[in-house]
Amino acid sequence: MKGGSAMARTIRIQAEPFDVAGETAALTRGRADIGAVVSFMGFCRDEGGRLTALELEHYPGMAEAEIARIAERAESRWPLLGLTVIHRFGRLSLGEEIVLVLAASAHRTAAFEAASFLMDYLKTQAPFWKREHLKDGTVGAWVEAKEADDRAVERWG
């Protein structure tokens, strides 16, 4: 058992699916100081049956850099012991996972708040754009940004 309280940070932008159990194990393996891991997984919804897929475009280079900046803010705000952010790009079918956030801490409150903070900032600050693929086989509109997401970010001050 390693006793250190080192902060482990993983950020990946990838087309491939991820494995939440493997990522959680990688974050907690050999550590006895982590008491809580909160994860968020985002999935591709059909929006009431309209969609067959989402297509995710991103800005390579900036996406990693911006997520790193968001992670730094979370790390300076909460006593985190580990942080993992994986965001997929490309065409994602219904029910497929889009994003994974893991926040590890000694106690649950920091882990819950940090994961929620990361998601609010990811939604509004990380350079990703979603476009809809419709059930009739055509390519639909770019998803519009939601005011509710901007308001969600404001609560962090």
Place this chain on the structure above:
Amino acid sequence: MKGGSAMARTIRIQAEPFDVAGETAALTRGRADIGAVVSFMGFCRDEGGRLTALELEHYPGMAEAEIARIAERAESRWPLLGLTVIHRFGRLSLGEEIVLVLAASAHRTAAFEAASFLMDYLKTQAPFWKREHLKDGTVGAWVEAKEADDRAVERWG
């Protein structure tokens, strides 16, 4: 793809480890209405090197019933599409997982809040008791309930 918005609820009290990826897949499989899954995993900490294990005692029958009541309250408060609670008992070594909560919803806010609510109530209402096993091989004290956990519950009104 099943279009239904049925609420899937799983509650298990077990000695065995659980698999967060398998439980997440079971919750989301064949569904295109779930956009967000928030999970909480609790782990056995060494408390600054004092402990080698935790022993968890529970009240069989009431543990399941009480968690079901907590789940019902969460389901009536947020638009949830799935809920999983798995709580382990017996002797758990350092770094082992103790509890898993999964909350699934169309959107992230409901999933975050419901998972946090469930953990607050699990900590203070579900009939489980932790006892420390110390590094020197002796059995230590029963863990005392924390005032902070009672306060955490109060914020849900």
Place this chain on the structure above:
Amino acid sequence: MKLVYFAWVRERVGKTDEDLEVPEGIATVADLVRWLKGRGEEYEYAFENDGIVRAAIDHVHVKPEAPIAGAREIAFFPPMTGG
């Protein structure tokens, strides 16, 4: 009436459960605790700090003033520390 005990309440009482004939006039959980404390040192010890030990009737949390009539199983235990 079946009584069950958990964690340090179980250790202090010295048993996991017991079947007891509760006399007439013992109407509430608080009455039951008072009566148990008169039965021996082990109960005195288990319930020494008023208001610490929690109770459940038939798997539902109850307050000291809860009536025990009709109860099949009454449990006593410390504040919960799961999760």
Place this chain on the structure above:
Amino acid sequence: MKLVYFAWVRERVGKTDEDLEVPEGIATVADLVRWLKGRGEEYEYAFENDGIVRAAIDHVHVKPEAPIAGAREIAFFPPMTGG
């Protein structure tokens, strides 16, 4: 100076990126947008609603009043919709 475009800004401009000689006197991101809009209908269309399109200089979000001197890569894109 390298300009890059994403999502519907990319589609409206009709290219993913381009290298441009930006004339003297174009000091800020807002100046650059104004100058681009004078270069053709595709830019006019991409930037038609003032204040919608976001900008980044060298991978960092910036406001319209940000100076562009020394920038290697300036990106234009719609509000983000990831996560």
